[in-house]
Amino acid sequence: MSLQKTITLENFVNACRKFCDISDRINDGWKLIENQSDKHKCYIKKCTFVHQVLHGNKFLLKTEYVIFFNLSYGVPSFSFNIWNSSGVLLTLDEIRQMSLISINKEDFYSVITQQEHPVLQRPYFIMHPCHTEALLGEFKDVSKNIIVTFLGLIMPLLKLDLPLAYGL
Template sequence: MQITWETFKRCIEEFQDLSNELNDTWIIHKPETEENFTTYLTKKQFITPKNFEEESSIPVEYHVMYSISYGTPILCLNSWRNDGTLLTMEELWKCLNFTEDEDMYSTLTQMDHPILQRPFLTLHPCRTGEILENMFKDSRNIIVSWLSLVGPIVKLDVDLNYMKLT
C-alpha cells in the first residue's frame, strides 16, 4: 500500500495541530516555497539506555518524512553524546536494546536524510507499505497509526491522545 504526498501532508498537519494542543514537542518543517516532498515532522526527546555506559541519558532526534520511492512514511533518527559527537549505528542499536544480527542492517540502517542530505539512521521503508496495507488501511490518520507501531521499536514516545485522530 502506498499513500500519496497529499495524504501524508494532511496527516502530519493534523498530527502537528494535535501536538500543539497537547503541548507535545513535535515540530513541522515546511519550506517557504511549497516544494513537494520537503515537509516533515521532528521531535527531540531523551532516552535512558540501560546498557550504555557512557551517558545516563542521551538525546534522540526523530524525523518523519515521505519516501518518494516507496510512497510511504519513513522514520529517521540520530543520537549524540553530551560532547556533540554522533553515536555510531552499533552504539544506537545497543541503546535501543537491539541484538545485532543479519537483519539489523536491513531494518535500521544508516542512510542520507532525504531532505537534509546528511547521515541518519533510518527504519528502512521496504516493508512499510505491507504493514500499512495489512494493519492500517482503514485508518483516518495513517501517520499516527504507523508511528504507534514503529515508535516503540526506537523508543519514540507517542502520546495515546493521538489515537483520536485514527
C-alpha cells in the first residue's frame, strides 16, 4: 500500500457527503449512512432497479450498491448485490455477462468476489481494493470528488449509471 495513493477516512466521508448532496439535488437515490459511534462504518448506498436484456428477453433486476471505506487499503471499496425478479441473488457469472465490456471469467473473478461485507456483516460481491488503489492513485490529487472518479472508473465493468450532473 502506498500512502501516496490512499485517502483518509475524513476525506472519504466528506466526499460521500458532497456526492450525496448532488444525488439529492438530482434525485439519484444515493444515501449516506453514518455511524456516529464508529466513523469507519460510514457508507453510501443506493437501491434501484435495472433492465437487462439476455437472449432477447428483458428482465428487471433489483440492485443494491454500497461504497464503504477500506481501512486496510485507504480507498473506497465498492460492493453490491443483484437479484432477479424472483428474489434470487444473481451468480457472479451472470453478473459478468451484464458487464458493458467483454471480460473473461478469470479476469472478472480476480476483480470481484463474493465475501462477507466488513461493515454490513452479510454476503456481498466486492471489488478487490488492491485494484482500486492502483486506479485511484492516478487521479487522487486532481479529482474534484474521489467518489465520482471512483464510480466513473468502474461503471463499465458493472453497468452503473452515473449522471453527468456529478461531474459539473
